[in-house]
Amino acid sequence: xxxxxxxxxxxxxxxxxxxxxxxxxxxxxxxxxxxxxxxxxxxxxxxxxxxxxxxxxxxxxxxxxxxxxxxxxxxxxxxxxxxxxxxxxxxxxxxxxxxxxxxxxxxxxxxxxxxxxxxxxxxxxxxxxxxxxxxxxxxxxxxxxxxxxxxxxxxxxxxxxxxxxxxxxxxxxxxxxxxxxxxxxxxxxxxxxxxxxxxxxxxxxxxxxxxxxxxxxxxxxxxxxxxxxxxxxxxxxxxxxxxxxxxxxxxxxxxxxxxxxxxxxxxxxxxxxxxxxxxxxxxxxxxxxxxxxxxxxxxxxxxxxxxxxxxxxxxxxxxxxxxxxxxxxxxxxxxxxxxxxxxxxxxxxxxxxxxxxx
Numbered sequence: 001x002x003x004x005x006x007x008x009x010x011x012x013x014x015x016x017x018x019x020x021x022x023x024x025x026x027x028x029x030x031x032x033x034x035x036x037x038x039x040x041x042x043x044x045x046x047x048x049x050x051x052x053x054x055x056x057x058x059x060x061x062x063x064x065x066x067x068x069x070x071x072x073x074x075x076x077x078x079x080x081x082x083x084x085x086x087x088x089x090x091x092x093x094x095x096x097x098x099x100x101x102x103x104x105x106x107x108x109x110x111x112x113x114x115x116x117x118x119x120x121x122x123x124x125x126x127x128x129x130x131x132x133x134x135x136x137x138x139x140x141x142x143x144x145x146x147x148x149x150x151x152x153x154x155x156x157x158x159x160x161x162x163x164x165x166x167x168x169x170x171x172x173x174x175x176x177x178x179x180x181x182x183x184x185x186x187x188x189x190x191x192x193x194x195x196x197x198x199x200x201x202x203x204x205x206x207x208x209x210x211x212x213x214x215x216x217x218x219x220x221x222x223x224x225x226x227x228x229x230x231x232x233x234x235x236x237x238x239x240x241x242x243x244x245x246x247x248x249x250x251x252x253x254x255x256x257x258x259x260x261x262x263x264x265x266x267x268x269x270x271x272x273x274x275x276x277x278x279x280x281x282x283x284x285x286x287x288x289x290x291x292x293x294x295x296x297x298x299x300x301x302x303x304x305x306x307x308x309x310x311x312x313x314x315x316x317x318x319x320x321x322x323x324x325x326x327x328x329x330x331x332x333x334x335x336x337x338x339x340x341x342x343x344x345x346x347x348x349x350x351x352x353x354x355x356x357x358x
Contacts, residue, residue, distance in 0.1 A: 018050035019322035086171025105145030106173030109138025124175025145201035180249035181279035205330035212240025212295035240295025
């Protein structure tokens with residue numbers, strides 16, 4: 001067999017075959033209640049997303065997992081904008097009260113390399129064409145967040161809660177937060193008035209860092225609610241901070257508006273931020289946000305990666321691997337968020353209440 005063919009097959013094997021997550025511990029599987037089954041379901045979701053391969057395949061995997069969790073009838077695909085071939089998946093669990101709570105997580109993955117840099121200048125237009133160059137599993141960033149969001153949605157589906165729970169699973173987050181920004185731009189003034197708060201789940205449940213609520217990116221009263229929920233369900237939750245220069249889908253809800261969106265596009269996509277885009281047409285509204293992530297998530301390699309355009313960081317490269325996902329820590333965060341949502345379910349949108357929410 002010619003050397004070129006051997007090299008090609010080896011390269012395809014690296015980019016096309018997903019890694020396998022560590023199994024759920026035997027102790028957890030044998031524990032009382034549904035803990036073992038929940039942990040296994042979380043693991044299955046992350047693995048399914050990894051097996052999806054490139055981003056369109058990951059979207060299909062997320063949709064299939066939603067259906068497997070009984071969420072198919074409530075799910076719909078949403079176009080992002082004219083720069084993206086990816087789509088958002090929106091799952092709406094309608095309640096009788098007017099308030100809306102968002103759970104947001106992105107399913108797309110990326111590598112930081114020269115090809116990705118070129119695509120960023122075009123707001124991600126070339127992402128699917130360069131997907132072959134990605135060595136990242138996208139397990140940590142952010143199949144983990146999607147798994148937790150879907151598991152919470154499945155638990156709330158028949159819980160008889162009063163609010164509407166909108167699960168927004170975004171594409172093109174790695175190309176300037178385009179999925180969340182486009183979704184926020186489509187919301188009417190009446191929609192914004194209904195939003196109680198937004199939870200963003202990004203890169204959680206890993207073995208190298210504890211899961212944290214990011215204090216410098218979250219509403220202080222929601223931080224207190226999250227830490228209180230962790231205390232009630234008796235699982236660890238750190239108070240952490242968003243790394244310098246980092247951003248997430250929550251900013252599409254916390255600080256929208258034309259001027260802020262233009263600056264966000266310029267900071268992420270450089271000259272691409274000057275290209276006309278759907279998210280410019282966002283009203284000046286805002287909603288309280290709560291952000292969960294591993295802390296610390298990045299290291300010196302991530303900052304060096306940004307300078308060299310080489311995928312050598314903790315995320316956005318081959319170090320983002322399935323072996324770092326801890327199903328038990330995913331289960332812990334599921335418990336925290338489920339408890340928080342059940343406790344705050346009666347909180348009116350935009351009203352100060354005894355629950356301490358905005």
